[in-house]
Amino acid sequence: MGASLPPKEANLFKLIVVHVLLLKLLYILSLQKSYETKQYKKGLKAADAILKKFPDHGDREYREAIKCYRNALRIDPDNIEILRDLSLLQAQMRDLTGFVDTRQQLLHLKPNHCMNWIGFAVAHHLNSNGAKAVEILEAFEGTLEDDYPPDNERCEHGEMLLY
Secondary structure (H helix, E strand, C coil), X not given: CCCCCXXXXXXXXXXXXXXXXXXXXXXXXXXXXXXXXXXXXXXXXXXXXXXXXXXXXXXXXXXXXXXHHHHHHHHCCCCHHHHHHHHHHHHHCCCHHHHHHHHHHHHHHCCCCHHHHHHHHHHHHHCCCHHHHHHHHHHHHHHCCCCCCCHHHHHHHHHHHHC
């Protein structure tokens, strides 16, 4: 963690944490109106005030963040955004087994999204299971229709094939 903040900025930082947790909880409970209220702006304003004075401060407790995301998933186990954020943290922290599991959950929730197939394959590749990554990409190709890809997705599809 960065250096201790003076009392005024420490209080602002606590305010940010409270607002972020509130916003995440409101989002999880699908109360979008509350998510878009002025509380969001107030939290951003406080964050900007701290970062102006102390640009290097911030919690880098990624393992704690992973625990928080897992707890949030107990409340809403099928929340795509939480799963996606969790998978990014797991990849950053080199929790590759957790990364594979989370990407698999995303694939099961949204199997029609190309990025979930690719993300699951990349997770296996990073976890030293290249054969499984190839198997996943081949399975994905098997789900595609004959006229795939459309003209606007040919480049992305070519990149996937190249991978």
